[in-house]
């Protein structure tokens with residue numbers, strides 16, 4: 186067992202870290218100022234994307250990249266430390282075309298798109314020319330149990346009518362977002378078992394009958410690309426179906442495995458950043474005659490954060506290693522485990538860092554408040570903790586009694 190990164194991964198780490206330091210970090214204040222006005226800072230992002238692509242730091246997340254598709258083909262284990270570096274500035278993954286939800290959408294298109302769907306949607310996504318969103322969650326149903334989804338995808342001649350209300354569709358307000366992947370019930374008669382009753386279908390955003398109703402704030406924070414509530418009552422051609430009718434659940438599983446691990450990798454970077462800030466503040470802030478770092482409780486917070494981050498990173502790397510060796514399905518339980526560990530870790534470490542900063546930790550003078558909010562959201566994104574705990578518990582129980 187070797188705990189070091191191989192030389193090629195080390196080299197990539199250095200290149201991504203340098204790119205972030207030289208090009209992304211200096212642009213962050215201007216990006217934040219623009220985003221605060223509710224605008225997607227495209228003028229900042231597009232030149233950076235061009236540069237990243239030219240340097241071969243592109244589509245790093247996709248192990249199944251094929252000959253001729255743009256980007257650098259990496260394993261999950263190689264990609265993990267790079268995602269960690271990108272996580273430190275939450276908008277940066279788009280610069281490398283590694284952002285959610287596009288990464289998950291590209292994975293499923295890579296897996297099951299027809300040649301026409303590839304031409305129209307996958308190729309522009311891989312090139313970073315367009316963006317996409319993913320509409321599964323609904324306001325009216327407990328969406329952690331997708332067998333309750335109410336949106337329907339019903340055949341009408343050689344078209345499908347998609348009808349229903351979705352929310353938390355991330356990215357629908359991004360000016361480059363051109364297509365939604367919508368999950369809904371295609372077995373409208375209710376005759377099939379629930380795992381064959383749902384489908385996924387491509388809905389171009391300019392389809393008449395698709396209405397973005399609002400951008401939902403996440404703990405009072407409005408993101409410029411939007412977490413949107415959307416009303417669908419649209420007709421799309423039958424060839425927009427992804428895979429076969431009834432394969433929605435199978436495709437959802439394929440999509441969420443890698444997507445979940447990518448979130449966890451970025452979380453580690455955000456926790457590392459919080460710990461660095463916490464240490465710097467503890468050393469420089471003087472109270473009661475000495476630096477905060479002299480207090481035993483502050484030292485405990487620092488030590489606990491270091492230990493917990495390292496534990497979580499090891500679990501994530503093991504899950505990535507299993508995905509590479511045995512496939513996404515074999516890593517399912519490990520991915521559920523790290524999803525719980527990483528999301529909980531993020532709020533714990535960020536909470537400690539905020540406390541060390543005093544009231545300043547709650548302002549936007551540091552990234553801490555936003556990163557805490559994101560950590561809290563991560564306990565729902567791609568499934569709440571409780572659903573993942575259930576997956577881990579079931580696997581353990583299956584191992585059998587004595």
Ligand SMILES: Cc1cc2nc3c(=O)[nH]c(=O)nc-3n(C[C@H](O)[C@H](O)[C@H](O)COP(=O)(O)OP(=O)(O)OC[C@H]3O[C@@H](n4cnc5c(N)ncnc54)[C@H](O)[C@@H]3O)c2cc1C
Nearest residue numbers: 319320321322327328329353354355562565567568569571
């Ligand atoms: C910032 C953000 C971005 C998001 N982006 C997207 C997106 O792009 N596309 C999309 O489709 N969705 C998105 N989501 C939605 C997210 O995937 C859902 O919130 C999540 O799947 C949970 O569904 P729900 O909110 O309907 O909770 P519900 O299903 O109503 O669950 C509520 C609570 O019930 C409990 N619970 C549920 N099941 C169990 C169980 N088996 N055992 C014990 N307790 C249980 C849990 O405590 C859970 O938190 C996003 C969410 C956030 C916060």
